[in-house]
Amino acid sequence: MLTDATASSLARLGAAGSRTPIVVAQLGQSLDGRIATPSGESKYINGRAALTHLHALRAHVDAVVVGVGTAVVDNPQLNVRHVSGGDPARVIIDPNGRLTPDLVCLTQGKPRRFVIRADDAVAGHALPDGVEEIRLGRDGRFVPPQAIIAALAARGMRRLLIEGGAVTVSAFIDAGVVDRLHVLVAPILLGSGKPGLVLDPIAQLGDALRPKVEVAVLGDGDVLFDCDLRSTQ
Numbered sequence: 001m002l003t004d005a006t007a008s009s010l011a012r013l014g015a016a017g018s019r020t021p022i023v024v025a026q027l028g029q030s031l032d033g034r035i036a037t038p039s040g041e042s043k044y045i046n047g048r049a050a051l052t053h054l055h056a057l058r059a060h061v062d063a064v065v066v067g068v069g070t071a072v073v074d075n076p077q078l079n080v081r082h083v084s085g086g087d088p089a090r091v092i093i094d095p096n097g098r099l100t101p102d103l104v105c106l107t108q109g110k111p112r113r114f115v116i117r118a119d120d121a122v123a124g125h126a127l128p129d130g131v132e133e134i135r136l137g138r139d140g141r142f143v144p145p146q147a148i149i150a151a152l153a154a155r156g157m158r159r160l161l162i163e164g165g166a167v168t169v170s171a172f173i174d175a176g177v178v179d180r181l182h183v184l185v186a187p188i189l190l191g192s193g194k195p196g197l198v199l200d201p202i203a204q205l206g207d208a209l210r211p212k213v214e215v216a217v218l219g220d221g222d223v224l225f226d227c228d229l230r231s232t233q
């Protein structure tokens with residue numbers, strides 16, 4: 001069952017079928033800004049309501065995008081299980097061919113599955129049948145998120161959920177392509193572990209992103225910050 005906060009967030013994302021790409025990113029983190037323990041364990045920092053929120057987001061988009069770090073460490077299913085709704089396409093950004101072909105999100109389920117590789121990457125493992133490879137050019141370390149969004153839009157996927165991890169979400173925010181950022185803060189202190197967002201350094205406080213934010217306390221104590229990165233306070 002969706003919370004009012006989740007229903008409101010989905011309404012703010014707009015109706016399905018939009019011709020304009022919409023990019024929503026999410027991160028679940030501790031009070032001290034960690035998304036995983038030092039060993040990479042992140043299931044589950046957040047509570048049940050946040051998990052339901054994540055699945056509602058998945059059900060609302062055309063494609064869910066994760067970095068290869070998350071794909072390898074979590075081996076996520078990336079499907080919709082906790083709410084009703086169809087499974088989105090799955091996209092793994094793996095510029096260097098690091099993933100192994102046995103990942104659940106590549107081998108199970110019926111949605112379209114994509115792997116983004118850099119055009120200069122050495123051939124990695126062969127991909128399972130039906131998985132589509134998209135080759136894109138790099139700009140420094142990263143494949144420009146704009147190019148990833150354009151490539152997915154050209155294949156009919158205009159509503160994207162950038163689900164993690166922090167490196168991937170940070171690159172999309174630094175590129176200025178995220179419309180809404182959902183940060184789900186759990187009342188837990190890890191004290192160590194993988195940091196959340198790490199963005200390009202700013203010279204002064206006035207350069208910080210200060211989006212308009214809708215805040216909601218979820219039933220089990222997590223707090224949702226639904227940030228509109230297209231508008232500032």
Ligand SMILES: NC(=O)c1ccc[n+]([C@@H]2O[C@H](COP(=O)([O-])OP(=O)(O)OC[C@H]3O[C@@H](n4cnc5c(N)ncnc54)[C@H](OP(=O)(O)O)[C@@H]3O)[C@@H](O)[C@H]2O)c1
Pocket residue numbers: 026027028029035036039040041042043045066067068069070071073074093094095096097098141142143144145163164165166167168169171194
């Ligand atoms: N709490 C949460 O909400 C949440 C969500 C997801 C994951 N997690 C946790 O986060 C950890 C993994 O996150 P992470 O931040 O370490 O890694 P990640 O974001 O999952 O993956 C990062 C890697 O993906 C590739 N990548 C992503 N965007 C790229 C781009 N635009 N261009 C080129 N390459 C790109 C790069 O691969 P290369 O390294 O090959 O260059 C990059 O190092 C795991 O422990 C997982 O459990 C937590």
